[in-house]
Amino acid sequence: MNPRRPVILSVFGTRPEAVKMAPLVKALAARPDLDARVAVTAQHRQMLDQVLDLFEIIPEVDLDLMQAGQTLESLTARVLGQLEPVLEHHRPDLVLVQGDTTTAFAAALGAFYKQIPVGHVEAGLRTTERYNPFPEEMNRRLISQMATLHLAPTETAAAACRKDGIAEEAIHLTGNTVIDALLQVASNLPEQQAGNGRTLLVTAHRRENWGAPMEGIFAAVRAILEARPDVHAVVPLHLNPLVQEVGRRHLGDHPRVRILPPLDYLPFIEAMRDATLILTDSGGVQEEAPSLGKPVLVLRSTTERPEAVTAGTVRMVGTDRDTIITETLHLLDDSEAYATMARAVNPYGDGRAVERIVEIIRWFVGARPDRPEDSFTPGARPARA
Ligand code: UD1
Ligand code: UDP
Numbered sequence: 001m002n003p004r005r006p007v008i009l010s011v012f013g014t015r016p017e018a019v020k021m022a023p024l025v026k027a028l029a030a031r032p033d034l035d036a037r038v039a040v041t042a043q044h045r046q047m048l049d050q051v052l053d054l055f056e057i058i059p060e061v062d063l064d065l066m067q068a069g070q071t072l073e074s075l076t077a078r079v080l081g082q083l084e085p086v087l088e089h090h091r092p093d094l095v096l097v098q099g100d101t102t103t104a105f106a107a108a109l110g111a112f113y114k115q116i117p118v119g120h121v122e123a124g125l126r127t128t129e130r131y132n133p134f135p136e137e138m139n140r141r142l143i144s145q146m147a148t149l150h151l152a153p154t155e156t157a158a159a160a161c162r163k164d165g166i167a168e169e170a171i172h173l174t175g176n177t178v179i180d181a182l183l184q185v186a187s188n189l190p191e192q193q194a195g196n197g198r199t200l201l202v203t204a205h206r207r208e209n210w211g212a213p214m215e216g217i218f219a220a221v222r223a224i225l226e227a228r229p230d231v232h233a234v235v236p237l238h239l240n241p242l243v244q245e246v247g248r249r250h251l252g253d254h255p256r257v258r259i260l261p262p263l264d265y266l267p268f269i270e271a272m273r274d275a276t277l278i279l280t281d282s283g284g285v286q287e288e289a290p291s292l293g294k295p296v297l298v299l300r301s302t303t304e305r306p307e308a309v310t311a312g313t314v315r316m317v318g319t320d321r322d323t324i325i326t327e328t329l330h331l332l333d334d335s336e337a338y339a340t341m342a343r344a345v346n347p348y349g350d351g352r353a354v355e356r357i358v359e360i361i362r363w364f365v366g367a368r369p370d371r372p373e374d375s376f377t378p379g380a381r382p383a384r385a
Helices: 015-029 046-055 072-090 102-113 136-146 155-163 177-186 212-227 241-251 265-274 283-292 307-311 321-333 335-341 353-364
Strands: 007-012 035-040 094-098 118-121 149-152 171-173 198-203 231-236 257-260 277-280 296-298 314-316
Touching: 007 015, 007 072, 007 102, 015 035, 015 046, 015 094, 015 118, 015 177, 015 283, 015 353, 035 072, 046 265, 072 102, 094 102, 094 353, 102 118, 102 136, 118 136, 118 353, 149 155, 149 353, 155 171, 171 353, 177 265, 177 283, 177 353, 198 212, 198 265, 212 231, 212 241, 212 321, 231 241, 231 265, 241 257, 265 283, 277 283, 277 321, 283 296, 283 307, 283 314, 296 321, 307 314, 321 335
Parallel strands: 007 035, 007 094, 094 118, 118 149, 149 171, 198 231, 198 277, 231 257, 277 296, 296 314
Antiparallel strands: none
């Protein structure tokens, strides 16, 4: 009889987790010495399914938890409660979670309660402000306390894990799997068409930006378009009803705005590639755009992703209407300032994060004897351009 293969259960539920876990769950499934399974909470429904379809992932478990207007409390409780029988049934040797969402936090807690080791993909991101981003900063810190395997994307993130008192042996510098996902998808992009004017790509959804900050963001976009008649805006709106309402109220009737539903990952990467400039409060977009050589103005006051800011391709501008207008017009008008930011850099990954993580997991579950020593070195050429 064959010995039982180690069971690796990946748990995720939102769009960004799905993008960042997709290449990893595919690679784990391809390993004959591992039994890789996927449980989705469906904290997001449509936005999760978009990614599952693209990467052809069929989860073993789908908790189908999303409710319109869900609260942090109810969602956390439902993930925890409904994951318990899943953990009982599948008896994983390792549970993988990604990032900082409610799904990641509650799944890590559920696994911890069962004394199942947790591997944390994208460990060590910190702003050091407990309410910013909310609740993600606290989710990350709490997951770090519960995890056994800390898969840090960058040296800054690895250093934050060490500062938390995590043993060096448990920290691995892998690069971010978002670059693996991006490179896999980018090879299927259609040719870029000749442009018709300049385009801003705008996304905003963060909880701490709800209310006045989000009003400021969308009001600024309108004012920028009024000031520069050749500029268009592409605005794929998050399905959160609060975001839909503000975005449509400010921009819905503007002739040079294309309000879109959330784009599938491939067309979204195409929209990033084709944009002149990206305005966003998204974490993942901040990580992807530098690889595409697109300047990003980040609509937040803090960042847990300082690397591209240091490299000069990402700038923090906050959510004040007038500051967003000034900073955006500066980049649109000053070709030297624009050129300085529009350089392709890869501070977040080289496309080999997944390969590294698979080997770390194999070592962790005893499928290989030696601890892998290959680490991500920023600045190295990506695996595939
Ligand atoms: C969540 C994450 C955030 C992440 C973001 C990515 C938490 C606390 N927040 O925020 O870290 O950056 O996802 O997008 O985990 N909705 C739909 N369909 C969808 C997705 C969402 O209708 O496919 C609507 C629902 O009404 C839902 C609401 O959006 O209740 C909010 O979704 P939720 O996952 O609670 O929060 P996000 O703001 O998406
Ligand atoms: N994204 C997408 N379609 C869109 C907007 C974003 O596929 O219309 C992708 C984007 O490329 C990135 C991820 O979604 O990989 C980021 O998700 P989001 O901004 O929702 O969450 P965050 O990264 O801020 O947690």
